[in-house]
Amino acid sequence: MHGRQTARWVIVAICAAGVIAVALRLWSRHEIAMTQGDSVWRLVYNVSFRAPEPGMRLRVAIPDGGPHSRIFREDLRYTGLKTEKMRSAAETRELSVVTQRDGEFHLEARFDIHVSPRTRFRDRVDARLTAEQRAGYLKGVRTIPVRNAIVRRRLRELQNGVTNKTALVDRIFEFCHRRIAGDEDGPDDAVTVLEQQRGTSLGRARAMASLCRAGKAPARLVTGFLVQETAAAQPHVWVEVLADGQWEPFDPDNGYARDLPADFLPARYNGTEAVRGHGLQELSSQFSITAIPPPGYALARRGQHLTDLVDLASLPVEMHEVVILLLLMPLGALVTAVLRTLVGIRTFGTFTPVLMALSFVYADWQTGLAVFAVVLVLGFATRALLDRLKLLLVPRLSVILTLVIVCLVFAVSLLDYLDLTPGADAVLFPMVILTMIIERFYVSTEEDGLGSSLQVMAGTLLVGMCCYFVLQGEAVGRLLLHYPELHLFTLAVLVMMGRYTGYRLTELWRFRDFSPTFTSETPSATM
Secondary structure, rough: OHHHHHHHHHHHHHHHHHHHHHHHHHHHOOOOOOOOOOOOEEEEEEEEEEEOOOEEEEEEEOOOOOOOOEEEEEEEOOOOHHHHHHHHOOOEEEEEEEEOOOOOOEEEEEEEEOOOOOOOOOOEEEOOOOHHHHHHHOOOOOOOOOOOOHHHHHHHHHHHOOOOOHHHHHHHHHHHHHHEEEOOOOOHHHHHHHOOOOOOHHHHHHHHHHHHHHHOEEEEEEEEOOOEEEEEEEEHHHHHEEEOHHHHHEOOOOOOOOOOOOEEEEEEEEEOOOEEOOEEEEEEEEEEEEEOOOOOOHHHHOOOOHHHHHHHOOOOHHHHHHHHHOOEEEEEEEHHHHHHHHHOOOOOOOOOHHHHHHHHHOOOOOHHHHHHHHHEEEEEEEEHHHHHHOOOHHHHHHHHHHHHHHHHHHHHHHHHHOOOOOHHHHHHHHHHHHHHHHHHHHHHHHHHHHHHHHHHHHHHHHHHHHHHHHHOOOHHHHHHHHHHHHHHHHHHHHHHHHOOOOOOOOHHOOOOOOOOHHHHOOOOOOO
């Protein structure tokens, strides 16, 4: 009785803590504490496209903060896509997503930005370039030529009377800003812009980069946004020139040199597209920027305020998918507990179904089940052969693990040969779990017979599939990302279930022949 009463109080305390935590979270998100001159904005990418086949890739440039701005929250919403880990190229934070099927897709990315006219969130860092990187920023390309006759002629005109490279860059900037007329219907390649002395903002930036590279000054294009209220924002391109070990910004379209206003937000370095894809059809990108009321904690730099520790939404967007998956796993454990405790489904191991479901999340479940069945059959046959050798437990498990890995590697090769999966991670099962399942299945077969083992295996797969659908809950995952304290209620339900002492549903079916007596003597569920 004492334990039952204690459990009740523990459940009440956990639920109360959950209510208080959620209330504090809501209160902090609506708290407004602006510093004079500061503003908070939301940049939204809306990307739509059609993929002719699985495995198509879309790359999204994630905005990067500068001296006057920083990204304090990132959010990505999509269905039917899988994120890939990618290295940042040329200082660009780029997220790559891969289609899991053919058809139409939509991706929405939200970035909350804190802009300050005075605060320098990030000082300029020294650009330590290798010889290869420096050569890349001096090399001519199709849209930014270096050895073209028109580029050479313009450069010679600008070099007259110039004594150093800094003065040459300033003269190139003045030429591109004052003598090249802005024309949004004009050309956007460097040669035509220099020849006609008119061009789009992109064309003027390319012209300046072309002249700088021809003059042996490393230069690159930067694509970003002007943080202003608009429902139809367009990416803006400017130039950065390497001088004295630092990248100096120049905007020939608006006339800014070496220091940009606070509302300039870079997104992609050494490129001209915020969103790009290969092999995609009907690719459409729309951008919007709106002013939003800021939460008070948003005005502190991440790592300088204790609330950053519990604000998971402020993590980089490329980490969101993994964090969401981790936050969904307790729900998978809750599903397993319900099916084992209340329904009475038997499984190999307590959390084996959750780990199986986790592996299926990174692949399509049909391929996962097929690979699982093949590896299980081969592993069972191998385990039967090993039994004749009378090996010790650890060496025997190591042999099975080795064979499981070999099977998975060749499964990757087969799936790639048949073009049935977009990547090798379709078979990234927890290999140790797979090894233990094979061992338990064989031992269970020896002790209880093949029929009983198959029932337990079916129960394991059934619970695993239920957990899989829970882990696929994108909306629930996003909710937990913003309110992780909701798992306090998960704990309360688990504690409540831990006090259950009644019959399971399978036992009601098992003892159905004794239903009159069984019903009258069935104890009530207790806590």
